[in-house]
Amino acid sequence: MKKIRNAETILSNGNRISRQIVLEVADKTLQRLDSYERIRSIMHLDGDVLHIGTRSWDLSQKKNIYLFGAGKACNHMAMAVDHVLGDRLTRGIAIVKIHEDTDVFNKTEVFVGGHPLPNEAGYLASKEIIRIVEQASADDLFIVVISGGSSALMSCPVDGITLQDEIEATDILLKSGAGIYEINAIRRHISALNGGMLAKRIQDAGAELIGIGISDAVGTPATDDIRVPYTHYKSTPIGPDTTTLDDARATITNFNLSGxxxxxxxxxxxxxxxxxxxxxxxxxxTYFLLNTLPDSCIYAKEICSEMGIPALILTSFLEGESRDAGTFMASLVREIQTYGNPVKPPCILLSSGEVTTKIPDSRQIKGHGGPGQEMAVSFAITAAKTPGACLLSIDSEGTDGTAKVAGGITDSESLQAAQEKGINLYQTLREHSCFEALDAIGSTVFTGNTGTNLCDLNIVYVPALKEGKSDE
Incomplete structure (x- = not known):
C-alpha cells in the first residue's frame, strides 16, 4: 500500500479479510486525493507562460513571484507549485504540521507550525509573510496554497492579543463542544491573516493573487472540473470570510466562554x-479548488465498485460526538447484517464530516488520541455482536487529535483482543487514551502526510452472516 504505512501490523491481528478490504479502499482513496498529483495535472510552465487549468499568466510581466502555503496538506501542495515554477519562483514560505524527509523544495522555506494549537514557528513565518506582502507592488504575483489547519498553522493575532492568548483560546474552544464554524468565527476575527486578511493585504498592495485550495468545510459541494476557476471560494486566509463579528460574540455567549x-x-x-x-x-x-469534503466518499464509492463491492454513502455531513457516531455505526451494521436494512450485506458504508470530542475537564485526559480513534474504540464495543464487521476512521490528512497516527481500525474481534491485554475500552473512552489502547492491539492507522485534508473518512465493511451464525 502506498499511503497506509503500517498495513502489515494492522493485518497481523483481528479479522484479516475485513481489514484488508477496508484498508484497500482507504489507501486507493487517499492516492486519488493526493494534492501533488492534482496540482501537477492542471499546472505547467511553457516558456514564460504559466498555465493553470483553463487560465494562463505571462510571467515575463511579473517582477516577483511568491509562493505561500499553510495547512495540513501544504507539504504536497507547495511542493507541486515549487516544482513547476523552479527558478521562476522568487521565494516561498510553507507552514506545515509535519515536515517529512520526502518533502523536497527548490526555493521554499518550510516552517513547522503548531496544530491543533499554534506555536512560535508558525507565528514567525506569518510575520515574515506579512513583511513580504507589505513590500509588494502591482507587478508581483502571489500563489497561495491553503488546506485545512491553516487557522492554527498560520497564526498571527492582531495587535493587543498575544500568541499565548491565541494558543489558550484555541485549546479552550476545541474542548468547548463548539462546532468548527463557531470556533473559526473567533479565530478569524482575532487574526491578522486568517478570515481573508492575507488576501486583503495582497489586494491593498495592488498585487495579483492566485489561490489553490482544498475545502474541508462540511456542506461544500463536490468538485467538478478542477481546471476551471472556482467562483465560490470562501474563507481561509485568502477567501471571503463567511463568519461575522456577531458570530464570534454569539460563540462566546452560547458556550459560556467570557470567563x-x-x-x-x-x-x-x-x-x-x-x-x-x-x-x-x-x-x-483567481481560485482553483482541488477537492472538497464529499469527494472522499465519492472516490471511495467508485473504488468499491471497481472491487465489486456494493457501497452506500451515508453522509458527508457527519458531525457530533465521536463515540456516539461509533456506536451508531455499529448499530447500523447490526441492522444490515441481521435484517438487510437499509441495504443487504456484504456492503461498505461510507461517511465523511468532522466529529468532535467534548472534554469539559482536561484532568480527565490520561493518554492520547483523537475523534477518529474514539470512534473506532466505541465501534469496537458494539461491533463485537456483528461477526466480521470492521470500521476504519481516520483524519484524512494523516494525524488525528494529539496522536501522530491518522486514526484507528477496529472489528468484531477488537473488544476481546483488548480484554485479553487487560484493557477496558469503556475506561479508555472516559480517559481519552484511545491511542494507547488501539496501539496495544495493532489497530492504529499510520500514514504520515497524505497530501490531502478532507476531515474524517469513515469506511465500514459489513459481511453477510454465515449460514446458522448468530450475533447472540
Missing part, C-alpha cells in the same frame, strides 16, 4: 467596530 477566554480576546471582540470585520468578497482573485 474562560483571555480578557484581551473577549474585550477585543465585544468592542470591535465594523472596521474590524473580515472581508466578504474578492472579485479580482
Amino acid at each position: 474562560r477566554l483571555s480578557k484581551n480576546i473577549v474585550d477585543y471582540l465585544m468592542e470591535a467596530g465594523p472596521e474590524k470585520e473580515t472581508p466578504k468578497s474578492f472579485p479580482d482573485n
Whole structure:
C-alpha cells in the first residue's frame, strides 16, 4: 500500500479479510486525493507562460513571484507549485504540521507550525509573510496554497492579543463542544491573516493573487472540473470570510466562554467596530479548488465498485460526538447484517464530516488520541455482536487529535483482543487514551502526510452472516 504505512501490523491481528478490504479502499482513496498529483495535472510552465487549468499568466510581466502555503496538506501542495515554477519562483514560505524527509523544495522555506494549537514557528513565518506582502507592488504575483489547519498553522493575532492568548483560546474552544464554524468565527476575527486578511493585504498592495485550495468545510459541494476557476471560494486566509463579528460574540455567549477566554480576546471582540470585520468578497482573485469534503466518499464509492463491492454513502455531513457516531455505526451494521436494512450485506458504508470530542475537564485526559480513534474504540464495543464487521476512521490528512497516527481500525474481534491485554475500552473512552489502547492491539492507522485534508473518512465493511451464525 502506498499511503497506509503500517498495513502489515494492522493485518497481523483481528479479522484479516475485513481489514484488508477496508484498508484497500482507504489507501486507493487517499492516492486519488493526493494534492501533488492534482496540482501537477492542471499546472505547467511553457516558456514564460504559466498555465493553470483553463487560465494562463505571462510571467515575463511579473517582477516577483511568491509562493505561500499553510495547512495540513501544504507539504504536497507547495511542493507541486515549487516544482513547476523552479527558478521562476522568487521565494516561498510553507507552514506545515509535519515536515517529512520526502518533502523536497527548490526555493521554499518550510516552517513547522503548531496544530491543533499554534506555536512560535508558525507565528514567525506569518510575520515574515506579512513583511513580504507589505513590500509588494502591482507587478508581483502571489500563489497561495491553503488546506485545512491553516487557522492554527498560520497564526498571527492582531495587535493587543498575544500568541499565548491565541494558543489558550484555541485549546479552550476545541474542548468547548463548539462546532468548527463557531470556533473559526473567533479565530478569524482575532487574526491578522486568517478570515481573508492575507488576501486583503495582497489586494491593498495592488498585487495579483492566485489561490489553490482544498475545502474541508462540511456542506461544500463536490468538485467538478478542477481546471476551471472556482467562483465560490470562501474563507481561509485568502477567501471571503463567511463568519461575522456577531458570530464570534454569539460563540462566546452560547458556550459560556467570557470567563474562560483571555480578557484581551473577549474585550477585543465585544468592542470591535465594523472596521474590524473580515472581508466578504474578492472579485479580482483567481481560485482553483482541488477537492472538497464529499469527494472522499465519492472516490471511495467508485473504488468499491471497481472491487465489486456494493457501497452506500451515508453522509458527508457527519458531525457530533465521536463515540456516539461509533456506536451508531455499529448499530447500523447490526441492522444490515441481521435484517438487510437499509441495504443487504456484504456492503461498505461510507461517511465523511468532522466529529468532535467534548472534554469539559482536561484532568480527565490520561493518554492520547483523537475523534477518529474514539470512534473506532466505541465501534469496537458494539461491533463485537456483528461477526466480521470492521470500521476504519481516520483524519484524512494523516494525524488525528494529539496522536501522530491518522486514526484507528477496529472489528468484531477488537473488544476481546483488548480484554485479553487487560484493557477496558469503556475506561479508555472516559480517559481519552484511545491511542494507547488501539496501539496495544495493532489497530492504529499510520500514514504520515497524505497530501490531502478532507476531515474524517469513515469506511465500514459489513459481511453477510454465515449460514446458522448468530450475533447472540
